[in-house]
Amino acid sequence: xxxxxxxxxxxxxxIEAATYPGDQFGHRGHLRLGWVxxxxxxxxxxxxxxxxxxxxxxxxxxxxxxxHETMTRAWAERMQVALDETPGPDSFEAFLSMHPELLDSKxxxxxxxxxxxxxxxxxxxxxxxxLQPLPLRxxxxxxxxxxxx
Numbered sequence: 001x002x003x004x005x006x007x008x009x010x011x012x013x014x015i016e017a018a019t020y021p022g023d024q025f026g027h028r029g030h031l032r033l034g035w036v037x038x039x040x041x042x043x044x045x046x047x048x049x050x051x052x053x054x055x056x057x058x059x060x061x062x063x064x065x066x067x068h069e070t071m072t073r074a075w076a077e078r079m080q081v082a083l084d085e086t087p088g089p090d091s092f093e094a095f096l097s098m099h100p101e102l103l104d105s106k107x108x109x110x111x112x113x114x115x116x117x118x119x120x121x122x123x124x125x126x127x128x129x130x131l132q133p134l135p136l137r138x139x140x141x142x143x144x145x146x147x148x149x
Contacts (some may be wrong), residue, residue: 007072008036008092025057027105032092034079041127043137059066070122074108074129080137 004015014020015033027063033053038046051072082099088094101107108117111129116122 008032012053015057020057022063024062030075031079031102032097033094034076035083035092038076038080043076043080046080047073050076055092062086065103068123069125070112070127071108072115073089073111073126074111077134077137078102078107081135084138112129127138 011020011032012064015025020029022142030032034046037049037053040046051067051069055064055067058064068119079102082095084103086095086098088096096103111132111134112127113130116127116130119127121127
Protein backbone atom coordinates (compact mmCIF):
# COMPACT_ATOMS: atom_id res chain seq x y z
CA UNK A 1 0.00 0.00 0.00
CA UNK A 2 1.34 3.42 -0.89
CA UNK A 3 0.02 6.81 0.14
CA UNK A 4 -1.27 7.27 -3.43
CA UNK A 5 -3.52 4.20 -3.28
CA UNK A 6 -5.71 5.71 -0.59
CA UNK A 7 -7.97 8.74 -0.57
CA UNK A 8 -7.02 11.45 1.91
CA UNK A 9 -9.80 10.24 4.21
CA UNK A 10 -8.64 6.61 4.00
CA UNK A 11 -5.01 7.62 4.52
CA UNK A 12 -5.87 9.68 7.59
CA UNK A 13 -8.03 6.86 8.99
CA UNK A 14 -5.20 4.36 8.49
CA ILE A 15 -2.79 6.62 10.38
CA GLU A 16 -5.33 7.21 13.16
CA ALA A 17 -5.92 3.47 13.52
CA ALA A 18 -2.19 2.68 13.12
CA THR A 19 -3.02 0.24 10.33
CA TYR A 20 -0.90 2.03 7.74
CA PRO A 21 2.31 0.00 7.28
CA GLY A 22 5.09 1.62 9.30
CA ASP A 23 7.74 0.65 6.77
CA GLN A 24 5.87 2.69 4.16
CA PHE A 25 5.35 5.81 6.27
CA GLY A 26 8.42 7.69 5.15
CA HIS A 27 9.02 11.31 4.21
CA ARG A 28 6.28 11.42 1.57
CA GLY A 29 3.75 10.00 4.04
CA HIS A 30 4.68 12.58 6.64
CA LEU A 31 4.26 15.30 4.02
CA ARG A 32 0.84 13.99 3.06
CA LEU A 33 -0.25 13.87 6.69
CA GLY A 34 0.89 17.48 7.07
CA TRP A 35 -0.91 18.52 3.89
CA VAL A 36 -4.17 16.89 5.03
CA UNK A 37 -4.02 18.31 8.57
CA UNK A 38 -2.91 21.85 7.68
CA UNK A 39 -5.54 22.19 4.95
CA UNK A 40 -8.27 20.93 7.25
CA UNK A 41 -7.39 22.82 10.41
CA UNK A 42 -5.12 25.77 9.60
CA UNK A 43 -1.61 26.08 11.01
CA UNK A 44 -1.95 26.03 14.79
CA UNK A 45 -4.66 23.37 15.08
CA UNK A 46 -3.17 21.48 12.13
CA UNK A 47 0.25 21.35 13.78
CA UNK A 48 -1.32 20.06 16.99
CA UNK A 49 -3.20 17.41 15.00
CA UNK A 50 0.02 16.36 13.24
CA UNK A 51 1.83 16.08 16.59
CA UNK A 52 -0.92 13.98 18.09
CA UNK A 53 -1.24 11.67 15.10
CA UNK A 54 2.49 11.11 14.65
CA UNK A 55 3.02 10.46 18.38
CA UNK A 56 0.07 8.08 18.58
CA UNK A 57 1.04 6.27 15.39
CA UNK A 58 4.69 5.93 16.41
CA UNK A 59 3.69 4.68 19.87
CA UNK A 60 1.32 2.09 18.39
CA UNK A 61 4.16 0.84 16.20
CA UNK A 62 6.52 0.62 19.17
CA UNK A 63 8.61 3.58 18.05
CA UNK A 64 7.49 6.38 20.39
CA UNK A 65 11.09 7.61 20.64
CA UNK A 66 11.09 8.58 16.97
CA UNK A 67 8.88 11.66 17.46
CA HIS A 68 10.93 14.83 16.93
CA GLU A 69 9.27 18.13 17.85
CA THR A 70 11.59 20.51 15.98
CA MET A 71 11.45 18.51 12.76
CA THR A 72 7.67 18.17 13.02
CA ARG A 73 7.13 21.89 13.46
CA ALA A 74 9.77 22.97 10.93
CA TRP A 75 8.25 20.74 8.25
CA ALA A 76 4.76 22.03 9.12
CA GLU A 77 6.09 25.59 8.75
CA ARG A 78 7.56 24.76 5.31
CA MET A 79 4.32 23.04 4.26
CA GLN A 80 2.20 25.98 5.40
CA VAL A 81 4.31 28.44 3.41
CA ALA A 82 3.80 26.28 0.31
CA LEU A 83 0.06 26.08 1.03
CA ASP A 84 -0.10 29.86 1.43
CA GLU A 85 1.65 30.28 -1.94
CA THR A 86 -0.61 27.81 -3.79
CA PRO A 87 -3.86 27.19 -1.92
CA GLY A 88 -5.68 25.81 -4.97
CA PRO A 89 -4.52 22.25 -5.60
CA ASP A 90 -7.12 19.72 -4.49
CA SER A 91 -4.76 16.78 -4.69
CA PHE A 92 -1.58 16.09 -2.79
CA GLU A 93 0.17 15.06 -6.02
CA ALA A 94 -0.74 18.36 -7.71
CA PHE A 95 0.50 20.24 -4.66
CA LEU A 96 3.83 18.36 -4.72
CA SER A 97 4.24 19.04 -8.43
CA MET A 98 4.12 22.76 -7.57
CA HIS A 99 6.51 22.34 -4.61
CA PRO A 100 8.96 19.55 -5.51
CA GLU A 101 11.51 20.98 -3.07
CA LEU A 102 9.41 19.50 -0.25
CA LEU A 103 10.31 16.02 -1.47
CA ASP A 104 13.92 16.65 -0.44
CA SER A 105 14.04 15.05 3.00
CA LYS A 106 17.27 16.94 3.69
CA UNK A 107 15.66 20.36 3.12
CA UNK A 108 15.86 21.29 6.81
CA UNK A 109 19.65 21.12 6.48
CA UNK A 110 19.43 24.57 4.90
CA UNK A 111 18.04 25.89 8.16
CA UNK A 112 19.68 23.76 10.87
CA UNK A 113 23.12 22.46 11.65
CA UNK A 114 23.13 18.66 11.85
CA UNK A 115 24.22 18.82 15.49
CA UNK A 116 21.27 21.03 16.32
CA UNK A 117 18.67 18.71 14.78
CA UNK A 118 20.27 15.67 16.38
CA UNK A 119 20.26 17.22 19.85
CA UNK A 120 17.96 15.91 22.58
CA UNK A 121 16.73 19.49 23.06
CA UNK A 122 15.52 19.72 19.44
CA UNK A 123 13.88 16.34 19.68
CA UNK A 124 11.99 17.22 22.86
CA UNK A 125 10.96 20.80 22.07
CA UNK A 126 10.99 23.55 19.47
CA UNK A 127 14.41 24.90 18.57
CA UNK A 128 14.53 27.78 16.06
CA UNK A 129 16.77 27.46 12.99
CA UNK A 130 20.45 28.21 13.56
CA LEU A 131 21.61 28.58 9.93
CA GLN A 132 18.91 30.29 7.90
CA PRO A 133 15.42 31.33 9.02
CA LEU A 134 12.47 29.31 7.82
CA PRO A 135 10.33 31.08 5.21
CA LEU A 136 7.63 33.15 6.85
CA ARG A 137 4.10 31.83 6.66
CA UNK A 138 1.09 34.10 6.51
CA UNK A 139 -0.25 34.78 9.97
CA UNK A 140 -3.86 33.86 10.53
CA UNK A 141 -6.24 36.76 10.79
CA UNK A 142 -8.14 36.63 14.09
CA UNK A 143 -11.71 35.57 13.43
CA UNK A 144 -10.95 34.40 9.89
CA UNK A 145 -12.63 31.18 8.89
CA UNK A 146 -10.48 28.05 8.88
CA UNK A 147 -10.45 25.91 5.74
CA UNK A 148 -12.09 22.64 6.80
CA UNK A 149 -11.73 20.63 3.60
